[in-house]
Amino acid sequence: MPLSELNSVIREIENSELFVKCFKENKIIRYQRFDNSDTFISYLKYDESALIDNQPPEIDSLLENNKKTIEYIRKIGQDNFKKYFLIPEEYLSEDRVAFACGIPVAYVRDINNLVNDMAVLDEFHSISSLNVNDINYTKVASIDRDGDGFKISYYLNSLARGRYLINYEMFEEHIAGKCINDDEVGKIRSLFKKLEMINVCKQTLHSVLINLIHKQSAYIDSGNFKDLLPLSQKELALQLGINPAALSRATKCRTIDLPCGREVTLKSLFPNPRKFRMAVLKKVLQSENNLISDRVIQSKLSGKYGVNISRRTVANMRKELKIPAGGAR
Structure with a gap:
């Protein structure tokens, strides 16, 4: 959905x-x-x-018309604003919310109205x-x-x-x-x-x-x-x-x-796992200044990147990238 x-x-x-x-x-x-x-x-x-x-423009208009309400939101603090107005876990009466936040009941209503308008x-x-x-x-x-x-x-x-x-x-x-x-x-x-x-x-x-x-x-x-x-x-x-x-x-x-x-x-x-392995192999080869064997490449792929593949697969992928073997580079 x-x-x-x-x-x-x-x-x-x-x-x-x-x-x-x-x-x-x-x-x-x-x-x-x-x-x-x-x-x-x-x-x-x-x-x-x-x-x-x-x-x-609807949001700008809401803010412009609710400046005093926003001041009270700042006054009660972000944690209380979320706890009692935005994502309350349970229903509390306006009186209880007003007492918990230290604001008049009238402003609890105003904040609730603003939240409801913003929800749309x-x-x-x-x-x-x-x-x-x-x-x-x-x-x-x-x-x-x-x-x-x-x-x-x-x-x-x-x-x-x-x-x-x-x-x-x-x-x-x-x-x-x-x-x-x-x-x-x-x-x-x-x-x-x-x-x-x-x-x-x-x-x-x-x-x-x-x-x-x-x-x-x-x-x-x-x-x-x-x-x-x-x-x-x-x-x-x-x-x-x-x-x-x-x-x-x-x-x-x-x-x-x-x-x-x-x-x-x-x-x-x-x-895609295969594309990822190819990209990592290329990254390993480009980062190595010294000539390294397929077995060393296999070890680096496993140890550093968690890519566990056989030495033969390393060789085949290397050939696909048209990169010669370590002894021929």
Whole structure:
């Protein structure tokens, strides 16, 4: 499912009376953020100067009309802004949020209204700058440095909130206690099924991103294509324990922003193993001033790049590159 379509489905569900009742009133549903994830849009909303360039006029207008609200966002701090407004794990009343943030209830409402207005424009930030062969790509996230590692800053808040946690035990207790009308029980069960399906989509995407970041960390850090390691979709699907078709759907027409600012497709993080081996072999040969044998080349490929191939394969690839053997160079 395209991200824009998934986002629309999520927005429609979360605005429904049934979801609101389960989330706010009965508190059967809550959110759980994924590990190493954040919301990219929080930085835009928090830092007004970041919203000035390359933004649609609707965002500029919202900022212009909500200057005082933005001042209160700065006052409560970025952590509280994300915790209580952008990606809250559970519903809290306006009074409790106001108390936690130390601001009047009226400003809690204003901030919530601004967040809701901005949510409609979330998809602007996921528009890709890549147009390859008339394919419409969607930007999923920005990969940002976080200490010694990386974190995934999702462009859509619906992804940044993570998975839905459904308290089925509490649901059954509410049914037994007649807190839920009999005619609502079937509808709520149907809602839960939809949420679980959305969870699968979100979890698959996040797992793919986390594992790609781990495997291609050198490339993501440097932005240098020579640092890409060989990886097939089949290999990653097997590692994640998912169907290769599901992984293909999770990566199709989707991109990420690297820390260096370059946008790349998720598919590009799966370089062809043979092309990769050829590129690495060429790199090894070019970096060697002394003549080295195919056996030494084989050892260097294995030790430095994790490329385990036979000496005969090294010789065949070298010949394909039209590079003579060590003794003939």
